[in-house]
Structures are given as structure tokens and as C-alpha cells.
Amino acid sequence: MNGNHFHRAAWGNAALVAAAWVGIVLVVLAVFDAGAAAAGWLTGFVFAAQILLGSLTLAMIHRLTGGAWGAVVAPAAVPAAAAVPLLAVLAIPLFIAIAMLDPWLHQAGAIKPDVLSYYLNLPSYIVRSAVALIGWSALAWFLPRTPGRAGELLAALGLAFHALVISSVSIDWYLSLEAPFTSSSFGASVAVSSLLAALAWSVVVAPATGESAPVGDVGGLLLATVLGITYIDFMAVLVIWYGDIPREEIWFVVRERWPWPVLAVAAFLLGSLIPTLALLLSRVRNARRPLRAVGLCVLAGLAIYDAYLIAPPTGTAALWTALVAVSGVSLMTIGVFLRGTAAPLSAMEPADAR
Numbered sequence: 001m002n003g004n005h006f007h008r009a010a011w012g013n014a015a016l017v018a019a020a021w022v023g024i025v026l027v028v029l030a031v032f033d034a035g036a037a038a039a040g041w042l043t044g045f046v047f048a049a050q051i052l053l054g055s056l057t058l059a060m061i062h063r064l065t066g067g068a069w070g071a072v073v074a075p076a077a078v079p080a081a082a083a084v085p086l087l088a089v090l091a092i093p094l095f096i097a098i099a100m101l102d103p104w105l106h107q108a109g110a111i112k113p114d115v116l117s118y119y120l121n122l123p124s125y126i127v128r129s130a131v132a133l134i135g136w137s138a139l140a141w142f143l144p145r146t147p148g149r150a151g152e153l154l155a156a157l158g159l160a161f162h163a164l165v166i167s168s169v170s171i172d173w174y175l176s177l178e179a180p181f182t183s184s185s186f187g188a189s190v191a192v193s194s195l196l197a198a199l200a201w202s203v204v205v206a207p208a209t210g211e212s213a214p215v216g217d218v219g220g221l222l223l224a225t226v227l228g229i230t231y232i233d234f235m236a237v238l239v240i241w242y243g244d245i246p247r248e249e250i251w252f253v254v255r256e257r258w259p260w261p262v263l264a265v266a267a268f269l270l271g272s273l274i275p276t277l278a279l280l281l282s283r284v285r286n287a288r289r290p291l292r293a294v295g296l297c298v299l300a301g302l303a304i305y306d307a308y309l310i311a312p313p314t315g316t317a318a319l320w321t322a323l324v325a326v327s328g329v330s331l332m333t334i335g336v337f338l339r340g341t342a343a344p345l346s347a348m349e350p351a352d353a354r
Contacts, residue, residue, distance in 0.1 A: 037321045043322035052084045054197045063143065128168050193229055269301070
């Protein structure tokens with residue numbers, strides 16, 4: 001073990017120990033306000049899931065398409081993709097806290113009986129989440145260990161599976177908190193947000209290898225993804241406003257009270273406007289240090305947006321627990337990355353490799 005690897009491992013251990021202490025703090029907070037702690041944990045969980053699942057998606061896309069950009073994101077995306085099975089462990093508190101998070105378990109009057117019978121019920125919720133987590137974990141395990149044509153086929157099937165399950169779990173993990181609110185574009189929004197989180201994570205933590213054209217490729221992908229999620233979310237708001245449906249508008253009415261408008265503005269500035277304006281500049285898109293700053297800005301915006309989506313039904317107390325949980329899962333992700341508990345870099349094997 002060389003000195004550099006030793007220091008990375010030591011910092012990784014420190015980050016994991018800090019994450020464990022943060023987890024203990026969250027457990028203590030749960031004693032005083034279990035609902036706020038549950039909402040905070042869910043915020044941290046979905047933030048971590050965006051980075052890990054987005055990294056797995058990038059690996060599958062690159063397996064099919066190839067491209068020099070894969071060499072830039074691989075040092076960060078491959079360890080994150082390999083850590084996807086951790087989500088199954090992180091989801092256990094969510095299953096325990098479902099009754100504190102989801103009103104349809106005890107206040108089902110506004111929801112159609114057939115929806116409750118076939119979809120919004122506890123066994124169905126757990127089965128859907130379990131199928132998604134097991135499927136993603138299997139892809140994270142087998143993809144880097146399956147070379148050539150078989151790996152390409154696995155990546156193609158994995159993307160189809162991901163597109164299917166992300167639509168259902170995004171409803172379960174986000175929208176069911178305020179049922180019967182629905183949004184047909186929300187699954188796409190979560191999927192694109194995951195890609196954005198993974199790209200931002202990659203430009204933040206990937207080691208510098210000198211300025212090169214592939215760095216600009218990743219900067220261009222980051223810009224395209226920021227514009228994509230901005231468009232999807234804006235159109236969703238526009239459609240809901242134009243449709244003037246009370247059961248959907250109430251979702252926004254709840255968020256008109258302090259401090260939720262502040263979070264909405266912060267999420268837009270950090271996650272959309274500032275990154276877009278910065279990435280329009282070629283000197284930002286093609287340089288490591290400016291891209292790192294943009295990546296940090298995007299990750300902060302996504303974390304705030306997750307809190308904006310999840311915390312309001314529980315109240316402002318959930319913002320503090322969300323801050324604790326996001327800090328904890330961020331430390332955990334950094335610790336796993338520094339420890340190097342990753343699959344081989346063949347996870348980003350180009351499409352034309354045989």
C-alpha cells in the first residue's frame with residue numbers, strides 16, 4: 001500500500017466514523033420528534049440514492065455508447081455505482097417509519113379505494129421498493145463483471161428496468177407523502193435529477209488528470225442535464241397551474257408559507273440558474289476547478305430541492321433533521337469513495353470493447 005492510498009483510506013475511515021456519529025445524532029433527534037427525524041432521513045436517503053443510482057445509470061449508458069467522457073467520470077462514478085447495495089440498508093429505517101411519513105396508512109379518505117387496494121398499501125409499497133433495490137444492487141454487482149456483448153445486453157436490460165422502477169419508487173418515496181397529489185412527469189424528473197447528481201458528484205471528486213477535451217465533454221453533459229431537469233420541472237408546474245386542479249394545486253399552496261419559498265428560490269438558483277450561466281462559458285466547461293465549483297453548487301441545489309419536496313408535510317423541524325441526514329449520507333458516500341470499495345473500472349468499459 002503506497003502512502004497516497006494509505007492517506008485516502010485513513011480519510012475514508014474518518015468520514016465513515018463521522019457518518020456513524022451523525023447517524024447517532026439523528027437517532028437522538030428521533031426520540032424528541034420521530035416524524036421530523038423520519039422526514040430528514042428520507043431526504044438524506046433520496047439524496048444519496050440520486051448520486052449512487054445516477055452513477056449506475058451513467059455506467060450502463062457508457063457501456064452502450066462509449067465515449068471519452070467515461071474516463072473522466074469513472075474514478076468517481078464507478079465507486080458510487082458499486083455502493084448501490086448500501087441503499088438496501090439505508091432503506092430499512094424508511095420501512096420502519098412509513099406510518100409516520102405516509103398519510104394513506106391512517107388518513108385514506110381523499111384517496112380512491114381501488115388505489116388503496118392495489119397500490120398504496122404497506123405490502124405493495126415494501127415489495128416495490130424491495131424489487132427496485134434488489135434489481136439495482138444486482139446490476140451494480142454484475143455489470144462490471146460482465147464483459148463484451150453480454151455486458152452490453154445487461155446494460156440495455158438494466159436501463160429498461162431502471163426506467164420502469166424509477167417511476168414507481170419516485171411516487172412512493174416522494175409523492176405518496178402528500179397523496180392524492182400526482183404528476184405524470186415526476187418519474188422522469190427524478191431520473192434526470194439522478195443523472196445530474198452523478199455528473200456533479202463526478203466533477204467534484206474525480207481526481208485531476210490535466211485539462212483535456214473529455215473534461216469539456218463532461219461539462220457539456222452537465223449543462224445539458226441541468227437544462228433538461230429545469231425544462232421538465234418548469235413544464236410540470238406550468239401544466240398543473242394551467243390545469244387548475246385543486247388536489248394538485250394544494251401541493252403548492254402548502255409551500256407558499258415560510259420558509260418553503262426561500263428553499264424553492266435557493267434550489268432554483270443553486271441547482272439551475274447559476275450552473276446554467278456558468279456552464280455557458282467555455283472556460284468553465286473545459287476546466288476542472290470551475291467544474292468542481294459548479295458541481296458543488298448543483299449538489300447543494302439538489303439537496304435543498306429534496307428537502308423542499310419532502311419536509312413540508314412534517315414541518316420546519318424536518319429541515320434540521322434533513323441537514324443532519326444529508327450530512328451523514330454525504331460523509332458515508334465520501335468515505336466509501338476514499339476507501340476504494342469499488343468494482344473494477346471495467347464497469348465503464350466502452351461499447352466497442354470486446
